[in-house]
Each structure stands twice: as C-alpha cells, then as structure tokens.
Amino acid sequence: MGDGGERNGLQSPPPSSYAKEEDGPARQPEPIMPHATTHKLLQASMLLLAASCAFPADPIRLATHQQPPLSFTRDNGQADGLAVRIVDCALKKLQRPYTLDFLPWPRAQWLVQRQQFDGFFAATPSEERDGYAVLSGALLPYERRWYLLKSSPLSPSSPEFKRQARIAAFNGSNMDVWLRDHGYQLTSTPGNSEQLLRMLQSRRVDAVLGNAYAVDALIARLGLQAELRSELAEALPMGVYFGKAFLSREDPQFLTQFNNALQGCRSK
Incomplete structure (x- = not known):
C-alpha cells in the first residue's frame, strides 16, 4: 500500500466517516494557541513595562x-x-x-x-x-548692566566709551564674548563678581558689565551704593x-x- 491513502484501488473516505455512534459525540476542535513568537513578544513587552515601572528615569x-x-x-x-x-x-x-x-x-x-x-x-x-x-x-527676567564709579565722566552710550573705556566682565559669561564681538576694550575677566567690583573700586578698570541680580546684591552686601552707578545695557531671557x-x-x-x-x- 502506498502513501497516497488508497486501498485496493478505492479512495479512502475522510477520517470523519470512520466515527461510529458507539464512539460517542465527535471531539471538539482544540482552541488555536497563539504563535510561539507572538507569545514571546508579549512576554518581552510585559517585562519591559515592568522594568520601566521598577526603575525610574536616571537623574x-x-x-x-x-x-x-x-x-x-x-x-x-x-x-x-x-x-x-x-x-x-x-x-x-x-x-x-x-x-x-x-x-x-x-x-x-x-x-x-x-x-x-x-x-x-x-x-x-x-x-x-x-x-x-x-x-x-x-x-x-534678567538685566545686563554697566557699572561705573559715580565720579567717572564716562557714559556707556557715548562713542568714546567703546574706544577708551577699560572694561571687565565675568570669566566664562556671555558678557565677555559679547564685549569682544562688539569691539569693546575688554581688559580683564576675573572669576567672580566681587573681583569685578574690587577692580572697579581700585580704578583698574573704568566699567564692568554684569548680571544685575548678582552685582546689585553684592553692591548692597558690600555697602557700595554711594560709590557706584549703573546703566541698563540689555534685557535678555x-x-x-x-x-x-x-x-x-x-x-x-x-x-x-x-x-x-x-x-x-x-x-x-
């Protein structure tokens, strides 16, 4: 007998025709299970979700x-x-x-x-x-301001100021870059705002360009209000x-x- 399912020249009937009444009711088809790959993907997704909940974002x-x-x-x-x-x-x-x-x-x-x-x-x-x-x-809100001695005759709005005034600004700030880019005479870039004011007091520079929050607070702490004046240079975010x-x-x-x-x- 060959593998084709034929016997004595006759075609074999479908398997369901072999079932007899005494064998009981026909078996129900087994439920279709998810494909193994799909099941693994679902498991992986659940693990990733659990991991994201268990481990918060890095600081x-x-x-x-x-x-x-x-x-x-x-x-x-x-x-x-x-x-x-x-x-x-x-x-x-x-x-x-x-x-x-x-x-x-x-x-x-x-x-x-x-x-x-x-x-x-x-x-x-x-x-x-x-x-x-x-x-x-x-x-x-932020202001960048010029600071000068009250006794100084210089004015930041005058053409001579850019050419003549010796100016200092905080090292690493936008102000030192801005001064260079705009042709001012930047002669010193100390590491903090207090050094800026000390240089201005000692007349080593004619003006400083500074963050109004920091410099105004420092002027008040050092009691220099009577010695210094300021003018707005620029308002920035x-x-x-x-x-x-x-x-x-x-x-x-x-x-x-x-x-x-x-x-x-x-x-x-």
Missing part, C-alpha cells in the same frame, strides 16, 4: 555656579537661590529626579558640551551654546541650557513640559 545631571541670589549653597551645604528654586519646582512637577553640582562657570558649560552633564543654568542665549544645547523658557545629546534621549515633549511647568513656578 538629570545639572550644573550651576555660585552666583547669589540666583544660585548658591547655604552653610549647611544645601543648594538655594532664585533660579535654583524655580528649576527644583519645575522638575518636581514633572516627577524627575536630578542632581545639581556647583562648578566654575566655564567648566559647567564644558561638561555639557562634552555630554558629561545634561544641562546648566542660569544662562542667557549665545550662538556658541546654541551649537550643543537648547535654551529653556525664561526662569526670571535667562533659562536652563539642556544639552542636545540629553534631549535626544528624552521624550520629545520633555522641553515643552518643562517650559509649561516653569510658568507655575515663576509666580511662587
């Missing part, structure tokens, strides 16, 4: 610098400041953990550029920073620069969500 690595009243550390080591509180408020709204390191300002930016940190603040916009990071919405590498790993809506959270935090 966002932020950097700032000592610039009271915007950002500073208290005697107990706790971070504080106008900008720090707003960033903390926004990230808590998003339920995102973060770390905050106080570093020299040039290094804070360098580490984000090298993708070792995720963001730095409080910062104003610049073309150089825009190359490797994206600026958030404004944390606070001040926010968090998030590295492009960091944003590429995040949900595409992260920056929008962060900016939305800022709106409620600025008013507190």
Whole structure:
C-alpha cells in the first residue's frame, strides 16, 4: 500500500466517516494557541513595562555656579537661590529626579558640551551654546548692566566709551564674548563678581558689565551704593541650557513640559 491513502484501488473516505455512534459525540476542535513568537513578544513587552515601572528615569545631571541670589549653597551645604528654586519646582512637577553640582562657570558649560552633564543654568542665549544645547523658557527676567564709579565722566552710550573705556566682565559669561564681538576694550575677566567690583573700586578698570541680580546684591552686601552707578545695557531671557545629546534621549515633549511647568513656578 502506498502513501497516497488508497486501498485496493478505492479512495479512502475522510477520517470523519470512520466515527461510529458507539464512539460517542465527535471531539471538539482544540482552541488555536497563539504563535510561539507572538507569545514571546508579549512576554518581552510585559517585562519591559515592568522594568520601566521598577526603575525610574536616571537623574538629570545639572550644573550651576555660585552666583547669589540666583544660585548658591547655604552653610549647611544645601543648594538655594532664585533660579535654583524655580528649576527644583519645575522638575518636581514633572516627577524627575536630578542632581545639581556647583562648578566654575566655564567648566559647567564644558561638561555639557562634552555630554558629561545634561544641562546648566542660569544662562542667557549665545550662538556658541546654541551649537550643543537648547535654551529653556525664561526662569526670571534678567538685566545686563554697566557699572561705573559715580565720579567717572564716562557714559556707556557715548562713542568714546567703546574706544577708551577699560572694561571687565565675568570669566566664562556671555558678557565677555559679547564685549569682544562688539569691539569693546575688554581688559580683564576675573572669576567672580566681587573681583569685578574690587577692580572697579581700585580704578583698574573704568566699567564692568554684569548680571544685575548678582552685582546689585553684592553692591548692597558690600555697602557700595554711594560709590557706584549703573546703566541698563540689555534685557535678555535667562533659562536652563539642556544639552542636545540629553534631549535626544528624552521624550520629545520633555522641553515643552518643562517650559509649561516653569510658568507655575515663576509666580511662587
């Protein structure tokens, strides 16, 4: 007998015709089970979902610098400041953990550029920073101001000022780049705002360009209100620069969500 199912030249009937009444009712077809590959994919998806719930997102690595009243550390080591509180408020709204390191300002930016940190603040916009990071919405209104001795005859709005005035600005800030780009006589870039004021007091420079939050607070602390005057140079937004590498790993809506959270935090 061959494999074709024929016997003595007659075609074998279908298997169902062999069933007899005494054999009981016909067997029900077995349920179709999911394909093994589909089952494995479902298992993998469930494991990934469980893992995402069990392990929260990595902390966002932020950097700032000592610039009271915007950002500073208290005697107990706790971070504080106008900008720090707003960033903390926004990230808590998003339920995102973060770390905050106080570093020299040039290094804070360098580490984000090298993708070792995720963001730095409080910062104003610049073309150089825009190359490797994206600026958030404004944390606070910000003024960049000229500071001069009250006895100085110079005026920042005069043509002679740009050509003659010896000017200092904070190292690593947008201001030192801006001064060079606009043809001012930048003669010194000290590492902090107090050094700026000391240079101005000692007449080593004729004017300084500074962050109004930081310099005004320092003038009040040092009691220099009677000696110095200031003029508005420029009003700019001040926010968090998030590295492009960091944003590429995040949900595409992260920056929008962060900016939305800022709106409620600025008013507190």
